[in-house]
Amino acid sequence: MVNQSHKVMPRLGLLSLALCAPLSQAVPNFPDQELVCAFNAAREQQRAASAQNFAQPVVQQMLVNGALVWTAGSSAAPALKPGDTVTLIGSGFGAGTDIDFSKIMIGNSRVLETDLVMYEQKLDILASANYETGKVRSSWPKDVQSWSDTRVEFRVPSHVSKGPLKLQVQKRTGYNLSIRKPGQPHNVIDAQLTRLEAPANPNCDIVSTLTDETKAIVPIDVNVSNASFAELVKLGRQVFWSYDYGLGVAHKFKSLEWDKIFGGKAIDPYTRKVADPALLFGAHKTVAGQVPEEAIADVYFNPYPQESPIPGFLLVEPQLTAGNTSNSGWVGYRYAESSHPLLGKGKWIGFNCASCHGYKISYSKGNGNLTKVFPGLPNPLWTQRWTVLGDKTTDTTATFAYIVDNEPGPSWSTGTKKVDKTPMLYLMPGGATESTMTRKAGEGTEYDNDYLFSPMVIPNVTNHLPIRRSLSHTESYVGFEGSYIHAQEPEGAMGSMDQKSLKALTAYMSVLDENDDDLRNIGMFRWLKSNGKLAQTGSTATTEGAFVQNTWQKYPGVVANVAQGKAAFDQACASCHSDKLGANTNEKMIPLKEVGRFFAPSDFQYKQQSIRVTFLRNLYWVQSRGLLTDGHVRNLEDLVSPDRCNENSPLYKQYYTLHAPARPALGSADQPAVFPDLNRKGDVFRVYKAKKKNIFDTTADARNTFVERHKYFVSMPGDEGHYYWDYQKLRREFGPEIGAPGPIGLPASPHPWCAKWGGEVSNLVQYLLTL
Numbered sequence: 001m002v003n004q005s006h007k008v009m010p011r012l013g014l015l016s017l018a019l020c021a022p023l024s025q026a027v028p029n030f031p032d033q034e035l036v037c038a039f040n041a042a043r044e045q046q047r048a049a050s051a052q053n054f055a056q057p058v059v060q061q062m063l064v065n066g067a068l069v070w071t072a073g074s075s076a077a078p079a080l081k082p083g084d085t086v087t088l089i090g091s092g093f094g095a096g097t098d099i100d101f102s103k104i105m106i107g108n109s110r111v112l113e114t115d116l117v118m119y120e121q122k123l124d125i126l127a128s129a130n131y132e133t134g135k136v137r138s139s140w141p142k143d144v145q146s147w148s149d150t151r152v153e154f155r156v157p158s159h160v161s162k163g164p165l166k167l168q169v170q171k172r173t174g175y176n177l178s179i180r181k182p183g184q185p186h187n188v189i190d191a192q193l194t195r196l197e198a199p200a201n202p203n204c205d206i207v208s209t210l211t212d213e214t215k216a217i218v219p220i221d222v223n224v225s226n227a228s229f230a231e232l233v234k235l236g237r238q239v240f241w242s243y244d245y246g247l248g249v250a251h252k253f254k255s256l257e258w259d260k261i262f263g264g265k266a267i268d269p270y271t272r273k274v275a276d277p278a279l280l281f282g283a284h285k286t287v288a289g290q291v292p293e294e295a296i297a298d299v300y301f302n303p304y305p306q307e308s309p310i311p312g313f314l315l316v317e318p319q320l321t322a323g324n325t326s327n328s329g330w331v332g333y334r335y336a337e338s339s340h341p342l343l344g345k346g347k348w349i350g351f352n353c354a355s356c357h358g359y360k361i362s363y364s365k366g367n368g369n370l371t372k373v374f375p376g377l378p379n380p381l382w383t384q385r386w387t388v389l390g391d392k393t394t395d396t397t398a399t400f401a402y403i404v405d406n407e408p409g410p411s412w413s414t415g416t417k418k419v420d421k422t423p424m425l426y427l428m429p430g431g432a433t434e435s436t437m438t439r440k441a442g443e444g445t446e447y448d449n450d451y452l453f454s455p456m457v458i459p460n461v462t463n464h465l466p467i468r469r470s471l472s473h474t475e476s477y478v479g480f481e482g483s484y485i486h487a488q489e490p491e492g493a494m495g496s497m498d499q500k501s502l503k504a505l506t507a508y509m510s511v512l513d514e515n516d517d518d519l520r521n522i523g524m525f526r527w528l529k530s531n532g533k534l535a536q537t538g539s540t541a542t543t544e545g546a547f548v549q550n551t552w553q554k555y556p557g558v559v560a561n562v563a564q565g566k567a568a569f570d571q572a573c574a575s576c577h578s579d580k581l582g583a584n585t586n587e588k589m590i591p592l593k594e595v596g597r598f599f600a601p602s603d604f605q606y607k608q609q610s611i612r613v614t615f616l617r618n619l620y621w622v623q624s625r626g627l628l629t630d631g632h633v634r635n636l637e638d639l640v641s642p643d644r645c646n647e648n649s650p651l652y653k654q655y656y657t658l659h660a661p662a663r664p665a666l667g668s669a670d671q672p673a674v675f676p677d678l679n680r681k682g683d684v685f686r687v688y689k690a691k692k693k694n695i696f697d698t699t700a701d702a703r704n705t706f707v708e709r710h711k712y713f714v715s716m717p718g719d720e721g722h723y724y725w726d727y728q729k730l731r732r733e734f735g736p737e738i739g740a741p742g743p744i745g746l747p748a749s750p751h752p753w754c755a756k757w758g759g760e761v762s763n764l765v766q767y768l769l770t771l
Contacts (some may be wrong), residue, residue: 028131028196030446033204043099048174051171063648078090082228083158094147100172102167102170103468105465106160106162107161109157115139117192121138121195130445131196143157160226160523161507173211174209176209177595178609179738187204188205189202203679205297214579215580229507240294240655243325246306252343261277269426283355284331286331294375295331308495310341323347334349355379367545375462376461377460377721378621378622382698388422403422403438405440409451410450420702432630432631452641463582468587523549523618529748565766576588592611597629597753598725600734600737628750630750633655645753669709734746
């Protein structure tokens with residue numbers, strides 16, 4: 001939590017300090033993977049040997065609970081239910097999930113390969129540090145029971161709802177080398193152990209290189225009977241739309257006044273006007289019919305999905321383990337009952353999945369006009385501006401803890417100084433978040449402010465369950481390879497979910513693709529219309545309602561162009577973005593020096609020293625947020641254009657070189673536009689440089705100090721109003737910040753893979769819209 005809650009703490013004075021002091025726990029030293037992990041040469045030899053034999057997997061027989069139910073060539077669809085033991089007998093299955101990189105899917109549900117362990121979490125409330133004790137509070141055992149080249153045995157997951165059954169095999173061909181220890185393998189610690197002090201015999205692995213190719217069995221049709229699935233989905237939907245993840249009381253303690261923000265009593269720090277939640281951070285009103293009932297109605301959780309480590313009132317009243325959640329009037333922002341460490345029992349607003357992973361879309365289908373908040377899609381208007389909204393009644397700004405504070409600097413800018421993070425948080429790209437900036441430097445936690453500006457986009461999770469390569473808490477959605485939703489600690493949510501809630505959320509996530517056909521068709525129509533290509537439908541008068549009702553596959557002209565685009569995709573993209581499970585990724589981990597990044601790599605990326613090949617889905621809508629992991633590419637055409645990979649082209653210079661903006665600024669630093677998003681159009685990224693109003697103005701100094709402590713923000717001659725992000729400087733110099741002995745050398749273009757020639761771009765993009 002925080003020791004500088006300047007709303008609550010001064011009000012209670014010395015008494016509150018006396019009460020808080022005993023709440024503090026001793027923060028452990030978190031494990032350093034560079035020290036606790038060792039290279040497992042024997043395992044790598046096994047992997048290398050397995051990679052020498054990459055046969056096509058074939059199933060000859062299938063047993064359920066020991067009884068033969070299917071043989072090759074059979075038209076029967078075996079019946080499965082959760083808990084059944086399935087045995088596949090055949091050949092070419094490989095050496096198993098620890099040696100090979102293999103997966104089993106039943107419908108949209110992956111068979112879990114890893115034991116998930118949920119540890120008890122504690123909180124040092126003064127140091128604002130969360131850590132785990134090693135005491136197990138819940139667990140989710142893996143489903144894979146045994147695996148050999150000729151026989152695989154697994155348990156049917158609790159969250160399965162339909163078939164078919166698929167098994168995919170991919171071989172590990174080696175490993176990425178360490179940036180910090182050149183020439184040595186890069187070892188990573190199990191994400192489940194990162195908050196434990198000195199875990200005994202930690203599970204570590206290397207970041208494997210993988211084959212381009214994936215091989216899979218012919219899918220087996222199965223009939224699934226899961227009597228508890230509807231109940232699981234209901235609970236998962238409640239967690240997604242109704243639970244606040246413990247953020248309400250955490251934010252209240254850190255002096256964030258959500259009631260004032262949503263009540264019209266907060267001010268924009270630049271316009272000095274009343275803050276509009278819809279305009280400033282993409283909040284949507286809760287409207288019946290646009291969101292499920294759980295987003296509006298009261299939902300009582302017993303127990304809450306997480307055990308909060310936040311202490312209760314006066315050390316007597318414990319933190320609530322159950323409580324009611326209720327509507328704030330805004331989608332994804334819910335009141336939840338909890339116990340404030342100083343104020344006692346109450347209810348406060350926190351946000352949940354739907355605030356970030358909910359995209360409001362109005363569209364036509366047939367003769368109907370509809371508006372819906374689609375769950376799973378990233379909200380492109382969500383920003384971190386809520387962190388800097390001040391109190392209108394007191395005319396203060398940046399009341400959220402740590403936004404204005406005294407902080408030590410990084411190694412390249414030492415000294416403790418007052419900093420104000422408002423400019424960078426205010427102009428953070430829409431649809432992205434920065435996991436460390438709202439923390440304080442030098443705390444000793446996983447998420448200390450590191451002075452590396454590294455926005456991470458909100459991912460699309462409408463079809464996430466096939467993904468196995470979840471190497472950090474942030475990537476560990478709905479349980480797989482980690483018992484956390486993602487790293488919510490920077491915002492205050494703490495603790496792993498219990499296995500029942502985690503299974504329920506996983507079940508709900510498995511149905512988030514139910515809108516994908518409509519989303520593809522809406523996106524395809526709008527792209528055709530905006531690019532003057534409606535003639536592909538046979539008539540430029542075709543309406544959105546008719547197109548969405550008919551689907552794009554019914555228009556021969558569209559089908560022909562998509563086919564040409566697929567041919568270009570297979571040639572230019574399929575070596576990384578193909579698999580046999582429909583996720584469009586083989587999950588390779590590309591070293592940072594090869595894939596690059598426009599902004600600095602995030603802490604999770606530099607811990608892995610690589611970036612996973614992303615899965616492709618709903619790309620028309622995802623591009624609204626921005627593309628690649630930092631969202632800096634503004635549309636699909638720019639992403640695949642050969643000009644983006646050509647250092648001499650105007651498009652390259654627009655994205656990656658310092659220059660005066662290609663369009664007028666939307667406002668000055670002193671009086672910007674109401675929504676001064678300077679960075680939405682793929683131009684030079686910049687933030688405000690504060691001007692001192694008088695010699696006593698410390699706010700300007702604090703704001704400029706914070707920006708200047710980031711190595712790759714620079715001043716431009718002729719522009720006294722902004723700092724500019726210098727990608728070329730990052731490209732030349734990045735490396736020592738993460739422990740490398742020198743610059744690692746980033747590529748000229750982040751994601752330096754583009755179409756071969758400009759004529760491929762349009763058809764390639766049109767094909768991408770169908771994924």
